[in-house]
Amino acid sequence: QQQVKQSPQSLIVQKGGISIINCAYENTAFDYFPWYQQFPGKGPALLIAIRPDVSEKKEGRFTISFNKSAKQFSLHIMDSQPGDSATYFCAASGGSSNTGKLIFGQGTTLQVKP
Amino acid sequence: KAGVTQTPRYLIKTRGQQVTLSCSPISGHRSVSWYQQTPGQGLQFLFEYFSETQRNKGNFPGRFSGRQFSNSRSEMNVSTLELGDSALYLCASSRGGTGGIGQYFGPGTRLTVT
Numbered sequence: 001q002q003q004v005k006q007s008p009q010s011l012i013v014q015k016g017g018i019s020i021i022n023c024a025y026e027n028t029a030f031d032y033f034p035w036y037q038q039f040p041g042k043g044p045a046l047l048i049a050i051r052p053d054v055s056e057k058k059e060g061r062f063t064i065s066f067n068k069s070a071k072q073f074s075l076h077i078m079d080s081q082p083g084d085s086a087t088y089f090c091a092a093s094g095g096s097s098n099t100g101k102l103i104f105g106q107g108t109t110l111q112v113k114p
Numbered sequence: 115k116a117g118v119t120q121t122p123r124y125l126i127k128t129r130g131q132q133v134t135l136s137c138s139p140i141s142g143h144r145s146v147s148w149y150q151q152t153p154g155q156g157l158q159f160l161f162e163y164f165s166e167t168q169r170n171k172g173n174f175p176g177r178f179s180g181r182q183f184s185n186s187r188s189e190m191n192v193s194t195l196e197l198g199d200s201a202l203y204l205c206a207s208s209r210g211g212t213g214g215i216g217q218y219f220g221p222g223t224r225l226t227v228t
Contacts, residue, residue, distance in 0.1 A: 032213050043118070043204050043219035044157070089157065093214030099170045100147045100162025102206075102214035107156060 001027050004092050006105025013112050019077040021088055021108045026071065029095030034102070035064065035075045036089045044089060048075075080112045115140060118207050118220035126226045132193040135223045139186050139207030146188040147217060148180060151202040160203075163188055164210045195227045 005024045013019045023033075031052055036044035050057045050064040050073065057064045063076040077084055087109050091102040119138045127133050139146050148160040159172040163182035180190040186207075192199055202224050206217035 032215050034214075034217075036219075041221075043206075043221045046216070046218060049215075091157075091214070095213075097170075098213060100145055100164065100208075100210075100214060101159045101170050101172070102147070102149075102157075102217060103159070104157040 002103055004090060004103050004105045006090050006108060008108060009106065010109045011111070013080045013110065015080065015082060015112055015114050017080050017112075019080045019084070019110055019112070020074055021090070021110075022072065022074045023090035023092075023105050024070075024072045025092050027092070027095060028071070029098075030092040030103075031094035032092065033064070033066065033073050034091050034093075035062075036091065036104075038087045038089065038107075047088075077110075080110075082112045082114050085110055085112050118205060118218055120203075120205055120220040120223050122223060123221065124224045124226075126228060127195050128228055129195055129197060131195050132191060133195060133225060134189055134191045135203055135205075135225075137188045137190075137205035137207075137220060139188070139205075140218055143207035143209055143218075144186050145208045145210035146182055146186065147206045147208070147214070148188070148190050149204045149206065150174075151204055151222070152200075157204070160190065192225075197227050200225060200227045 034049035035047045038044040061078045066073045090105040145164045147162040162170045182188045202222045204222045206219045208217045
């Protein structure tokens with residue numbers, strides 16, 4: 001119930017292409033869904049987040065699509081660049097037992113080829 | 115605005131020893147959450163503190179403990195270190211809502227137990 005399942009585990013995209021990472025959850029009490037980007041040797045950096053009352057949120061080249069009925073959400077990176085090569089984590093939070101707590105997916109390693 | 119800082123950045127300890135890690139949150143943030151990151155288990159929630167009170171705790175043994183000071187700085191302690199405690203320990207700060215909203219991570223402390 002508390003799990004967040006993320007796919008794919010790894011992804012290779014050509015420069016200029018679209019990178020798509022998917023996540024699914026079970027707990028309907030979740031009400032906050034962020035995405036984090038992590039470079040080697042660094043902590044995760046908050047990229048973009050969405051609440052379940054909207055179906056899409058866009059910030060620059062990054063878009064979250066949210067499907068509440070399917071309990072799925074995804075990250076789209078448009079015009080992918082080599083500098084986007086990193087590990088991406090989806091996460092979820094919400095519900096009385098999750099104060100201050102993010103539940104993370106297992107991560108997706110993205111490689112953007114020049 | 116300065117980000118989350120963690121000290122030390124790297125630590126090597128021997129099995130059976132204890133260790134204390136420190137986290138200074140972003141100015142104005144009152145919540146500090148701690149996570150353990152390993153290749154096998156990913157990012158796992160340890161505990162969260164808000165206004166010097168532990169509000170939530172993950173599924174880790176009692177060897178893992180923490181505290182928060184009146185200036186919101188936080189420490190975590192691991193006693194009787196085991197080889198399996200080798201990990202990247204991350205803290206994240208936020209303003210302190212009930213979920214995991216707006217958590218910003220520090221660079222982490224890399225702990226190696228030999």
